Amino acid sequence: MAKYLLLKHYRGAPVPAGFVPMDQWTPDEVSAHMQYMRDFADRLKESGEFVDAQALSPEGTFVRYDGAGRPPVTDGPFAETKDVIAGWMVIDVDGYDRALELAGELSAAPGKGGEPIHEWLELRPFMSEAPTVTE
Amino acid sequence: MTAGLDEALLRSLTPQVLGVLVRRGADFAAAEDAVQEALVEAWRAWPDGAPRDPKGWLVTVAWRKFLDATRADAARRRREEAPDVAPEPAPAVDDTLQLYFLCAHPSLTASSAVALTLRAVGGLTTRQIAQAYLVPESTMAQRISRAKRTVSDVRFDQPGEVATVVRVLYLVFNEGYSGDVDLAAEAIRLTRQLAAVMDHPEVSGLLALMLLHHARRAARKTSEGRLVPLAEQDRGRWDTRLIAEGVEILQAALARDRLGEFQAQAAIAALHADALVAEETDWVQILEWYDELVRLTGSPVVRLNRAVAVGEADGARAGLAALAELEDSLPRYAAVAAYLHERDGDLAAAARLYADAAVHASDLAEREHLLRQAARLNARPSS
Numbered sequence: 001m002a003k004y005l006l007l008k009h010y011r012g013a014p015v016p017a018g019f020v021p022m023d024q025w026t027p028d029e030v031s032a033h034m035q036y037m038r039d040f041a042d043r044l045k046e047s048g049e050f051v052d053a054q055a056l057s058p059e060g061t062f063v064r065y066d067g068a069g070r071p072p073v074t075d076g077p078f079a080e081t082k083d084v085i086a087g088w089m090v091i092d093v094d095g096y097d098r099a100l101e102l103a104g105e106l107s108a109a110p111g112k113g114g115e116p117i118h119e120w121l122e123l124r125p126f127m128s129e130a131p132t133v134t135e
Numbered sequence: 136m137t138a139g140l141d142e143a144l145l146r147s148l149t150p151q152v153l154g155v156l157v158r159r160g161a162d163f164a165a166a167e168d169a170v171q172e173a174l175v176e177a178w179r180a181w182p183d184g185a186p187r188d189p190k191g192w193l194v195t196v197a198w199r200k201f202l203d204a205t206r207a208d209a210a211r212r213r214r215e216e217a218p219d220v221a222p223e224p225a226p227a228v229d230d231t232l233q234l235y236f237l238c239a240h241p242s243l244t245a246s247s248a249v250a251l252t253l254r255a256v257g258g259l260t261t262r263q264i265a266q267a268y269l270v271p272e273s274t275m276a277q278r279i280s281r282a283k284r285t286v287s288d289v290r291f292d293q294p295g296e297v298a299t300v301v302r303v304l305y306l307v308f309n310e311g312y313s314g315d316v317d318l319a320a321e322a323i324r325l326t327r328q329l330a331a332v333m334d335h336p337e338v339s340g341l342l343a344l345m346l347l348h349h350a351r352r353a354a355r356k357t358s359e360g361r362l363v364p365l366a367e368q369d370r371g372r373w374d375t376r377l378i379a380e381g382v383e384i385l386q387a388a389l390a391r392d393r394l395g396e397f398q399a400q401a402a403i404a405a406l407h408a409d410a411l412v413a414e415e416t417d418w419v420q421i422l423e424w425y426d427e428l429v430r431l432t433g434s435p436v437v438r439l440n441r442a443v444a445v446g447e448a449d450g451a452r453a454g455l456a457a458l459a460e461l462e463d464s465l466p467r468y469a470a471v472a473a474y475l476h477e478r479d480g481d482l483a484a485a486a487r488l489y490a491d492a493a494v495h496a497s498d499l500a501e502r503e504h505l506l507r508q509a510a511r512l513n514a515r516p517s518s
Contacts, residue, residue, distance in 0.1 A: 001246045001306070003269070048247070048278025051270050092270050094244045128498045 003051060003092045004099040006106060007122035010058050012083025016118040025112050033117075036109040044091060044102070055087035090126075099123060141185060145174060147328065149258035152193045154230025157291050161201050163237070164283040167255060169204060173197035174258075229332040231256070235325075236295025239303040240286050247282035248303045249310075254279050257325055259316060267316045300329065301341050301397060308345050319349060330384075339388035340398030346381035347404035350374040362504040366413040378408045399428045418447035439465050443474065451479035469495060470505060477512070486512035 022030060044050035062075040062082075089106070093099050103123045111117035149170060156166035173196040177189075186192045238252040250268075253259045259267075265275035308322035326342045354368035363369075385401045402424045410416040425441035428434075438461055446454020454475045461468065473488035489509035496502035 001249070001268075045273065046277055046281075048250075048274050048276075048281055050274050092246070092268070092274065094246050125497065127496075127502070 001092070001094055002096070002099070002128070003090060003126035004103075005122075005124045005126065006089040006091065006103055007124065008086040008088070008119070009122065010084035010086045012085075013120040013122065016120060019117075020112040022111075029110070029112060029114065032110050032114065037106070040106055040109075041089070044089075049091050049093050049098075049102070051090035051092050053087070053089040056085055058084055058086070060084065096125070099125075144185060144189060145177060146258035148190050148193055149174065150231045150234045150256040150328075151190055152197050153255055154232075154234045155194050156197055156201055157237070158230055158233065159198070161198075163287050164280070165201055165204060166197075167283065169197045169201035172200040176200075231328065232332045233291055235300045235329055237286055237289060237291065238282075239300040240289055240295060241299055242285050242289070243282050245303070245306060247278055247285070248299075249306050250275060250278045251282040251286070252303050252325070253307065253318075253321065256328075257321055259321070263316045267310070267318050297333075297335050297337060301337055304329070305341060305397070308348075319345070319352070323349060336388040336391045336393045337395040337397050339384050340395055340401050343381040343385035343388065344397050344401035344404055346377045346384070347401060347408055350377035350381065350408065356500070360500060362500045364504070365407060370411060373408065378405075381405065382408070394427065394431070396428060396431045399424050399431060403428075416447070418444055422448045435461060435465050436467075439467060439471055443471055446475045446478060451475050455479065466495070466497065467492070470501075473505075473508065482512050482515065 022033070025033070041050060041053055064073045064075070066073040091099060091102060093102065100123065103121050107119050107121050108116040109119070152173065153166055153170045156169060157163055161169070170193070173193050176196050177185075177193060181189075234256055235252070238255050239248045243251065246268075250264055253264045253267075254261065261276050261279060262272050264279075265272040268275065304322050304326050307325070308319050310318045323342070323345050326338065326345060330338050330342050350373050351365075351368065353374070354370070354372040355363055357363060381401065382405050385398065385405055388398050389402070403421050406417050406421050406424070422441070422444040425437065425444050428437045429441060439458075442454050442457040442461065445457040455472075458468075458472060458475060463469075463472075469488050469492035473485045473492055476482075476488060477485035486509050489505050489512065493502050493505035493509060496505055
């Protein structure tokens with residue numbers, strides 16, 4: 001009934017306390033993390049709340065129109081200060097509380113030492129179609 | 136599509152046939168599968184139109200399909216015998232009605248109840264429902280099969296609560312017009328069907344409300360999809376036939392003297408529909424109905440709408456005073472504040488509030504409408 005976007009950031013979200021970059025985990029810890037994400041998506045598919053999930057490459061380019069007859073201006077790769085989106089998941093749930101619950105669950109994915117990484121996820125509601133009854 | 140096959144007839148028979156099977160003791164999910172198979176058979180067997188007793192035909196075929204499926208499954212042997220053991224009870228209530236209650240059962244989440252209702256009572260395909268709600272077909276299939284499992288233990292003879300059924304139909308109607316299936320029209324069809332088998336003032340109230348809103352559909356948006364506020368709508372484009380029907384249903388419901396929130400909402404919609412030009416709107420009566428609605432629901436959103444009615448009935452200042460009693464975190468609070476400030480002549484504050492409301496709007500057409508309002512006030516020549 002209400003669609004939400006869960007955004008995972010490579011960079012740009014607040015850094016959780018005790019953050020250890022993934023390349024410093026053990027391979028098993030990385031696998032456990034990935035498996036958690038897959039299981040999470042599978043559960044949502046079963047509950048009928050899954051819409052879409054995609055991972056994005058960290059490589060990206062800012063592009064801007066630069067006037068008639070000129071090639072677009074590009075600005076990339078991303079400077080250190082820019083947000084970098086790692087991927088998204090779209091869910092369709094009964095309401096905000098459920099979306100919050102799921103985002104919290106996803107943020108509990110295991111990291112170093114199998115402990116939850118407490119990663120900050122961005123939760124954004126979709127703009128909806130106009131309901132029939134508004135006046 | 137096969138010539139001569141009446142799709143509307145099949146869709147209206149689907150819940151009745153399903154209801155018979157479930158009452159005879161068939162498990163809900165198995166009964167649903169059997170009915171779908173029977174519909175496929177009908178598609179093949181009725182090339183020149185329906186048989187004389189299409190419902191009887193479908194019940195017979197669906198029941199046979201159900202028994203075949205049950206027999207094929209050894210683990211279900213006990214269930215196979217159950218229908219023979221239990222003598223068929225005389226239907227105390229219409230089977231279709233029971234199905235409405237089952238599909239809106241309180242153990243289901245709102246979205247599951249909506250999906251199951253459209254599938255089992257409405258006879259829509261899973262694909263159609265998925266498209267209407269803009270989710271993958273597999274997601275909708277899961278939602279429906281989970282919903283079926285959830286209600287599989289619910290005894291079919293338990294009467295549900297009318298309020299939950301009415302709420303689910305209202306949700307379907309409110310979903311709007313995205314996708315191939317017109318959910319608003321579908322909700323009206325299902326509510327008509329419900330009203331035909333159940334005499335309840337709130338069911339009538341909901342049907343009247345839907346008809347009165349639907350009557351304005353053509354006037355609510357421009358061809359480019361812009362929102363047209365009620366006061367600016369071309370009233371010549373309102374569907375007077377639907378309005379007349381809605382008003383008639385509402386009056387009969389109100390005469391029963393068991394007021395509910397949908398009757399009160401329909402009464403407000405009827406008063407809007409009654410005005411030939413916006414200026415003729417009877418805001419004093421509308422305000423009285425809002426007071427009833429506040430009493431019935433206590434909903435903050437209703438109180439917000441009431442503030443608009445106060446502004447129209449007693450002037451912008453009174454409206455602002457009514458608004459001041461409410462939390463400013465309410466959805467559309469800023470939009471209402473902007474409107475009342477503009478009516479009060481404080482255009483700068485109105486422009487600021489419209490822009491603020493646009494940021495918090497939850498649907499696109501509304502956001503664009505609010506941005507245009509802010510732009511209109513900001514673009515006025517400075518005095």
